Amino acid sequence: MSKITDIFKHKEKTFSFELFPPKTEQGYQNLLVTIEKLCALKPDFISCTYGAGGGSRDKTFEISQHLQEKHNVPSLAHLTCVLNTKEEIKNILENIQSRGIQNILALRGDPPQDNPDWQPGPENFQYSSELCAFAREHFGDYFGIGVAGFPEGHLLCPNKDKDAQYLKTKIDAGADFVITQLFFNNDDYFSYAQRLRALGVTARIIPGILPITNYKGLVNFTKLCGATVSDEVKQIFEPIQDDKEATLQAGIQFAVRQSRVLLDGGAPGLHFYSLNKVSPVDRILAEIRK
Ligand SMILES: Cc1cc2nc3c(=O)[nH]c(=O)nc-3n(C[C@H](O)[C@H](O)[C@H](O)COP(=O)(O)OP(=O)(O)OC[C@H]3O[C@@H](n4cnc5c(N)ncnc54)[C@H](O)[C@@H]3O)c2cc1C
Numbered sequence: 001m002s003k004i005t006d007i008f009k010h011k012e013k014t015f016s017f018e019l020f021p022p023k024t025e026q027g028y029q030n031l032l033v034t035i036e037k038l039c040a041l042k043p044d045f046i047s048c049t050y051g052a053g054g055g056s057r058d059k060t061f062e063i064s065q066h067l068q069e070k071h072n073v074p075s076l077a078h079l080t081c082v083l084n085t086k087e088e089i090k091n092i093l094e095n096i097q098s099r100g101i102q103n104i105l106a107l108r109g110d111p112p113q114d115n116p117d118w119q120p121g122p123e124n125f126q127y128s129s130e131l132c133a134f135a136r137e138h139f140g141d142y143f144g145i146g147v148a149g150f151p152e153g154h155l156l157c158p159n160k161d162k163d164a165q166y167l168k169t170k171i172d173a174g175a176d177f178v179i180t181q182l183f184f185n186n187d188d189y190f191s192y193a194q195r196l197r198a199l200g201v202t203a204r205i206i207p208g209i210l211p212i213t214n215y216k217g218l219v220n221f222t223k224l225c226g227a228t229v230s231d232e233v234k235q236i237f238e239p240i241q242d243d244k245e246a247t248l249q250a251g252i253q254f255a256v257r258q259s260r261v262l263l264d265g266g267a268p269g270l271h272f273y274s275l276n277k278v279s280p281v282d283r284i285l286a287e288i289r290k
Contacts, residue, residue, distance in 0.1 A: 002074045003102045003144040005176045007044050008204060014044035014269035015285060016076075016206070019276055021048065021059035028059070030276075032066070037278040039071040041285055047076035047105060047146075047179070047271070057092075065099040076146060077101050080109025081125040083118060089131065090138060097142060105146040106131045106175065129166070129173040136174035147171075149178040149205055151192035155226035164195040177203050179271050182210040182222075184230040184254075186261050193266075204268040209259060211272065211280050212251035215241040252280045256287045263288065 007014060017038055022028050038046065048063045050056075064075035077096055081089055096104065108128040111118035120126045125134065128147055135143055147170040153160040167178065178196075183189055193205050212218055215237040222229050236254065240246040259270055270288075272281045 002045075004045050004074060004076060004146070005144040007074065008177070008268075011044065012268065013263060014206070015289075016043050016045045016047065016269065016271045017274045017281060018047045018049065018208075018271060019063060019274060021051065021056035021063060022276065023056065031063070034274075034276055034278055035063075035067065035071065038274065038281070039067070039073050041278075041282055043073060044269070045074040045076050045103065047078060050078040050080050050107070050109070061096055061099055061101065064096075064101045068100060074103060075101055076103040076105055076144075078105040078107060079131070080107045081128065081131040082109035082111055082120075083115070083124075085123045086125065086134065087123075089125070089134065093135060093139060093143075097139065102142065103144040103146065104135065105148070105179065106135060106170075107148055127166070127169075129169040129175075132170055132173040132175045144177075145175045146177045146179055147175040149180045149192065149196075150226070151180050151183045151188040151207075152226065152228055160192075160195065164192070164199060167196060168199045168201050171201050171203050175203065178205045180205065180208045181225060182208050182227050182273060184233045184258070185228070186258060186265070188228075189262060189267070190265055206269050206271045207262050207267050208271050208273060209255055209262075209284075211255040211284055212237060213248055213275075213280065215247060248280060252283050252287075255280070255284045259284065259288045 019031065022031050046067050048060045050060045060077055064077040067073045067075040079092065106128050125131050132145055132147065135145060149167055150163060153163045157163040157166065180189065189207050196205060219229055236250055237247060240250060262270065274281045
């Protein structure tokens with residue numbers, strides 16, 4: 001099964017999706033059907049998120065393994081290091097390796113709501129760059145390693161130049177590529193890429209795209225993750241927020257427009273936050289692949 005970095009060698013632009021592990025068995029069964037349909041869209045890879053809480057963590061790897069073994073689609077397993085000791089992370093990486101998964105998105109994660117004041121000790125990692133270095137030290141080139149990037153700066157690091165420096169630290173520690181936080185103003189992406197290039201980062205910076213299907217939900221979610229709801233998004237979606245169908249159509253149009261500008265401007269592909277749904281990602285992809 002391919003490493004994503006090998007795909008990069010022969011593909012200028014990749015199209016990929018993100019999934020998350022459902023909380024219930026029924027949700028999991030539904031996801032298997034969704035996966036079948038998403039794989040039929042021939043993505044270059046599919047990623048699966050990792051819950052800081054614990055319960056769904058094994059599901060991340062189960063889903064990642066399923067994608068590869070049943071559908072022959074390379075998977076990217078997210079992995080956070082918050083709360084875990086280095087020894088535990090080594091065991092988890094061995095588990096991932098034993099399943100034949102060769103790509104990880106190395107993340108720090110956030111302390112969970114029931115333990116918000118957790119602080120790393122010497123037995124833990126403080127930043128995701130340390131997780132990247134650890135994976136390289138113990139597993140050599142086995143893993144292709146992606147990391148998270150924040151075009152608007154990370155919530156805890158509003159200084160964008162500093163945040164870009166920290167991103168470079170992740171690359172210097174062994175990361176191969178970047179997937180970004182969702183954003184709606186493409187200028188944020190292009191200036192982020194410029195900041196990183198100026199620091200000598202040559203790795204692919206793949207934009208994360210969230211198709212808008214629920215405006216109120218979006219406003220709440222962006223408060224948590226630190227992305228800005230742009231004036232353009234407000235103007236389009238606020239007046240139609242109670243009309244589901246109008247929101248869906250406008251969401252598709254917006255994502256198609258955003259994607260085209262990104263690709264035309266040199267973005268090396270797109271990573272869609274599918275929210276475990278086939279539509280509207282299928283319709284957006286059909287438009288931009290035309
Ligand atoms: C594409 C993507 C996928 C994600 N998937 C998941 C997921 O599956 N599960 C999950 O729980 N969360 C996920 N997240 C959220 C992520 O875990 C949080 O945003 C978290 O707060 C930061 O993780 P990180 O890996 O960027 O951390 P880090 O890279 O460690 O950065 C954390 C903070 O520390 C700062 N920093 C970094 N290095 C240094 C340093 N050397 N000195 C001082 N400050 C430093 C950074 O600027 C930032 O403010 C995802 C985010 C993105 C963008």
